[in-house]
Amino acid sequence: MPRTLATVEHAVHLLELFDADHTEWNLSSLSRHVGKPTSTVHEQLTTLCESGLLTRAGRGRYRLGWRLLKLASALYGSLPWYAPAHAAMERLARRTHLLAFLCVLDGSRVLCVARSVQGRDGPPVAGELDFELPAHATASGKLLLALAGRPLPSPAVAFTDRTVTTAAGWSTESTRIRQSAHAVTANEWASGTGSLAVPVRGEDGVVLAALGISLPTPRLRESDTLLRALHDAADEVSWQLGYRTPTRAGSSEN
Template sequence: MPIWNIRYGTPVPPDTAPPLVGTDRVLAVLTELAGHADGASLEELTRAVASPKPTVHRALASLCRFGLAARNGHGRYVLGDEFLRLAFAHHEARPDHLRIAPVLTALTERYGETAHYAVLDGHTVVYRAKVDPAAGALRLSSTVGGRNPVHSTAVGKLLLAYALPDDDAAVTAWVGDRPLPQRTPHTLTSAEALAAELRTIRAHGYAVDDQENEPGIVCLAVPVFLTSPTRPSGAVSVSAPVSRTPLATLVAEVRAIRATVEAR
């Protein structure tokens, strides 16, 4: 896993990341553990966070004391039960999660596809809630708490359209000098293309992902106004395999999708 910028939640290239010290090292170890569902050895964690083995061991000892990490039966380190309890308790208590859950359930039952609720966080979106279709249907790999790039997702582009002024220069400044990763052959990779897309989104009031983030997956997103009548708190999307639900089918349902969100 890449070293993460704890403040902004974005990966930092190893050759440009500052040395980890103090609490940053503990948090880096905790973050790295989250990427190893089957656990990680001390040696693996030492390499991943680029720190001396004794200091990583001390960080793990601190996490274990508070129940945030533990050693499994194979001697590998995993996230602790207390960490999971805190994370799930906090997530379940979030007002937006509680208020949006019936919307996602209604959309999934109606269309038989996955529904998400996501919020904007810098250059990424974070999935706060997700409802999958009934057992047996194809499920997407997205996870609650997971991130995806703004520029390649329907939820991201929609929220960015509201967050930025209707000005190409604002989009150029937002992109800056960092490249927009090309997730698929359909991904928008220039500030000019993204600015044009945001204009279309503002005109129509919804956004689409036409296999831009993941091959074979399409998505339509609409805004959710939980705390303000003009600035969305997040976005709800319906995502589907294009072979089963073409994008045109989702677009034809945009009024019904928006009505489901607004009614609840």
């Protein structure tokens, strides 16, 4: 690998280590975590600080820098669907009292680009803070893969005995998802956690994102009611974006 590319990849990896659970890192902890000499990591951290992507937060400690907000604003501004979808996600969370989220397909990865910050009521569920989700074990991942006509990821890790890990199983599952326009998981990523997801579409019908909720599996008894809420929220956004979806039985017209 060319040295410049390797340097960029190492810098990106360092940035990705900062999340809701690790808002600050010190040099020695980062060095141990990535398995590299402190001198190497210090050089990378210094470069990231000089670029504004990181900032020093006291002696030997680092936080994400303000420049990332500028980049995030530019990204969100380039996505006309993000603002209405985000608002619908928050309304859905308040309506269902569950953790709601938006996910996108980025190449072969499923990324959670937004989570609700209000309305949530109940015990924790798997993956609450994860940015990249297992595509074959989450409702959003399965929905996005199926609607894009993608195969099962290889290797397909078996998180539980309910995880879909075979091509035959995925063929059946993806066909059902395309026919129903929603995806469901129950104890497939972690025991006790389930999820539901539906698509948000643009004017030409292309799938832009998955709108979903995570919930304790006992609440899947309410799946019919929750799916109506999900479809209504996603359809409202899709309508604003110019997509005209056929009316489903039992759902409200936009």
